[in-house]
Amino acid sequence: MHIPDGFLSVPVSILFWVVSIIVIGYALRRVSRELDERKVPLLAVLAAVIFAGQMLNFTVTGGTSGHLLGATLAAALLGPWAAMVVMTSVVSIQALLFQDGGILVLGANLFNMAIVGVLVGYGAYQLLLRAFGNRRWALPVSGFVAAWLSIVIAALMCALQLAASGTSPANVSVPAMGGIHALIGIGEGLITAGALVFVLAARPDLVAPAAKATAGQKALWIGGVALAMVLAVLSPLASAYPDGLEWVAEQQGFLEAAREPLYNIIPDYVFPGIANEAVATIVAGVLGALVVAAAAYLVAQGVRHRAMQQ
């Protein structure tokens, strides 16, 4: 998912640099306010751990292997802001020193892996932990789902950036990136769950603080889940209607003429009875998001109800 230089257009690269600088700047301020001066060694050593941990892999089948990105694990153990700084360090060092990801596109890579990856992973993890309550399996299951989701959503964001740059048509890049990372995400999820179980057994005090969130963090995990939903709606839309992104690309002078998509891998998300297909796609996406949110809310209510009865 580390985009190299040359694959994103200059305007897209600069846009994501600006967004990433603002968000990471805020994260740095929050971290220096919330953690004491111990922050530097803690963040640095854990960034080194995530960097090295990404080298641990396991065979999935044949020649493919799963390994870790670590955004969800960091968010679950350190909280969102510290995790963002840790992931920023990991992704930046990979780009600066090992050419794993480009320098001009570093802003976009930071946005995908350090911001979207952390926020979505943190949001989903907190939401599921609350929904499942104090069950023994709540921690690994929440970790698995959150890690899977953070990988897939970050990959969709990456596909949208490639499409907006005119490097890869949306109707190919979105389903391809989403599909590949739906598989890669399983590896991420399994490792994250395994790591959380290990930390819970070895140092339960490190897992516990993540469970209690303050008011500001509540807004944040809801924001993380909302971000995941927006991107989940946006990407099939962009995929079914690449024209929107192509218009952006055309404005940048990369596309000489309008072109027909050759084939659609993703079937159109069309809602029956609505003439305008774009509106129909959004309606279908929003309805899907609402159904998921309602289901999560009901499960959480049910769990709380039962907990109160006991």
Next chain:
Amino acid sequence: MPDILDPYRPRASLVHGADPRVKVVVAVASILVTAALPLGAWPSYVLLLAAILALAVAARLGVGFTLTRGLIAAPFALAALPLVFSTPGAPLGSLRLGPLALDASVPGLERFLSVLVKSYLSVQFAILLTATTRFTELLAAMRALRVPRLLVAVFGLMWRYMFLFVHEVNRLRIARDARSADIGPKSGGTLAWRARVTGGMVGNLFVRGYERSERVYQAMLARGYDGEVRTLPTGRLSASQYGILAGSMAILAFLAVLGILFG
């Protein structure tokens, strides 16, 4: 102590000796110009490659060094491959995959190759920078270029412990391999079992890191750490460094104009 992972290649050369701030600015500007060049601006691409080779020779890295290391981003080319088929233009050939018929076009191929070449050139600028600049110099340059102090401090300390944990990971892997008979792709139980073992290793690494960071913090306190990471002040740029900066920028501006006008 230099580590095998350290991309820095110590040499006595003019490029190594140049001010790190100048090198960072020129490297970023070069990558920016490369990205801004229009698709199919082949003469400009060749000139950029010539500049890279000249720098590699001047830095005494050898011609082959950057050329081969530049291939690091090649697998990502797959992401741009659909361009060959999705761009309209003079037909090049047709690829039949069952019911799908993909028509490759000449402009599509040109766009695809342009993306590839631009990516390859950008990577080489980054390699040149890291091969000729020590990491501590890069940190000082970042600080001079107004990267937040906390972030630079984390980068610096991360660099120090990164190699340690990479070697720790290698020891963990050796221990895992020593305990599991490797009899093929499915060795070591089910997929979930393998993943849980790896998860346990990551968790183990995390706990070790957490505890080490506490010891590191105690050691820093004992040496007078007060929450402020101090770095040596970087001096003003000398006139010759300004000269290098201006000269490089002029060359880049010329290449950019050439590429945009005649690309």
